[in-house]
Amino acid sequence: MLFYDCSTAPSPRRARMFIAEKGLDIETRDISIAKGEQLSDAFRAVNPRATIPVLVTDEGNALTENLGIAAYLEARYPEPPLMGRNPDEKGAVLMWNAIVEQQGGAPIAETLRNTHPAFEGRAIPGPVSYAQIPELAQRGRDRVAAFFDLLETRLQDSAFVAGDAFSLADITAFVFVDFARVIKIRIPDGNAATQAWFEAVQARPSAQL
Amino acid sequence: MLFYDCSTAPSPRRARMFIAEKGLDIETRDISIAKGEQLSDAFRAVNPRATIPVLVTDEGNALTENLGIAAYLEARYPEPPLMGRNPDEKGAVLMWNAIVEQQGGAPIAETLRNTHPAFEGRAIPGPVSYAQIPELAQRGRDRVAAFFDLLETRLQDSAFVAGDAFSLADITAFVFVDFARVIKIRIPDGNAATQAWFEAVQARPSAQL
Numbered sequence: 120m121l122f123y124d125c126s127t128a129p130s131p132r133r134a135r136m137f138i139a140e141k142g143l144d145i146e147t148r149d150i151s152i153a154k155g156e157q158l159s160d161a162f163r164a165v166n167p168r169a170t171i172p173v174l175v176t177d178e179g180n181a182l183t184e185n186l187g188i189a190a191y192l193e194a195r196y197p198e199p200p201l202m203g204r205n206p207d208e209k210g211a212v213l214m215w216n217a218i219v220e221q222q223g224g225a226p227i228a229e230t231l232r233n234t235h236p237a238f239e240g241r242a243i244p245g246p247v248s249y250a251q252i253p254e255l256a257q258r259g260r261d262r263v264a265a266f267f268d269l270l271e272t273r274l275q276d277s278a279f280v281a282g283d284a285f286s287l288a289d290i291t292a293f294v295f296v297d298f299a300r301v302i303k304i305r306i307p308d309g310n311a312a313t314q315a316w317f318e319a320v321q322a323r324p325s326a327q328l
Numbered sequence: 329m330l331f332y333d334c335s336t337a338p339s340p341r342r343a344r345m346f347i348a349e350k351g352l353d354i355e356t357r358d359i360s361i362a363k364g365e366q367l368s369d370a371f372r373a374v375n376p377r378a379t380i381p382v383l384v385t386d387e388g389n390a391l392t393e394n395l396g397i398a399a400y401l402e403a404r405y406p407e408p409p410l411m412g413r414n415p416d417e418k419g420a421v422l423m424w425n426a427i428v429e430q431q432g433g434a435p436i437a438e439t440l441r442n443t444h445p446a447f448e449g450r451a452i453p454g455p456v457s458y459a460q461i462p463e464l465a466q467r468g469r470d471r472v473a474a475f476f477d478l479l480e481t482r483l484q485d486s487a488f489v490a491g492d493a494f495s496l497a498d499i500t501a502f503v504f505v506d507f508a509r510v511i512k513i514r515i516p517d518g519n520a521a522t523q524a525w526f527e528a529v530q531a532r533p534s535a536q537l
Contacts, residue, residue, distance in 0.1 A: 168427070168478075178416050186395075187423025194415035206403035207387050214396025218377070242467075247474055252463045265456055269377075 139325035215288035230259030348534035439468030
């Protein structure tokens with residue numbers, strides 16, 4: 120296997136944490152988004168959609184998208200389970216992963232990509248240039264606030280995002296909550312359940328990478 | 329089990345097709361988005377996030393999000409497999425499902441929700457009111473055109489979206505391609521591989537529901 124990573128971006132960090140939680144040591148190449156290496160011909164021969172992460176399997180398939188990489192690794196290396204131990208848990212993990220992606224990750228990315236000068240003409244990941252839409256950044260901030268409410272409500276009832284076991288949904292939520300610093304949003308004061316959960320995940324070896 | 333469906337919306341159609349492809353007959357309640365029933369107290373007691381579909385499992389868990397419902401049903405009823413038969417296929421199915429959701433489903437929904445009068449103040453699904461952003465609708469149209477190119481390129485190489493077997497990724501792509509009619513976008517003339525794939529999926533009994 121071969122893992123294409125980028126040390127500065129949240130999406131590859133999710134895959135990196137998943138690999139570490141599985142206890143796997145996979146040959147890794149770092150692609151610098153700051154230098155635009157994801158748009159190079161060499162990298163686009165690996166992933167024509169010019170996104171990171173990518174995991175090239177032993178069978179030679181280039182898997183992109185965090186869920187693609189996670190599903191492959193979970194099937195090939197079932198222990199420890201990160202996507203549920205029975206049908207209800209498997210459903211809950213992908214459900215909460217989707218909620219966190221759509222209600223947390225998407226508005227954080229929208230806010231960053233539609234305001235930061237580094238993303239001018241690059242408001243959508245990938246090879247096509249799209250202009251920034253400043254209104255989208257303000258809506259993104261409002262949605263991130265709603266996401267922190269949702270997460271706090273959930274974590275007041277549940278030790279982890281998808282239930283009583285650490286899972287892919289915690290990795291996704293942790294990476295996005297941490298990444299919200301780029302739009303100067305932190306866990307709101309008083310969200311004690313979220314803060315306690317965040318500190319517990321942050322202490323895991325996989326979060327140090 | 330109990331399935332909360334809505335006959336007019338694309339997200340519940342995806343779950344409905346998945347259930348039909350599994351050959352399951354699940355008790356169903358229709359929630360009318362046209363009448364705003366998803367925002368009622370009764371439905372929000374089932375799903376506080378006010379989205380459809382929902383599958384209540386025999387264990388009493390209310391699973392929302394298409395991937396949550398699909399993961400549960402795939403684990404509980406493995407035949408016929410709709411999420412891959414081995415690690416590489418499982419990775420490819422969730423990879424392509426994510427690509428189709430983000431690059432097809434998201435811009436179709438953005439275009440509709442940011443222009444149609446019925447979605448005024450409801451540009452994002454769920455209980456919170458968000459204003460329409462007309463610029464987002466135009467960007468959505470551009471992205472849908474790029475999605476049809478991507479899909480045609482893929483289907484020129486592959487019988488189905490995620491490989492040589494029908495899968496969840498085909499359900500997702502079929503529902504969104506069909507739903508693009510609401511923004512007056514059809515499969516472009518000359519996209520012969522997409523057209524042949526679409527007709528083959530449309531002929532399946534699960535597509536008639």
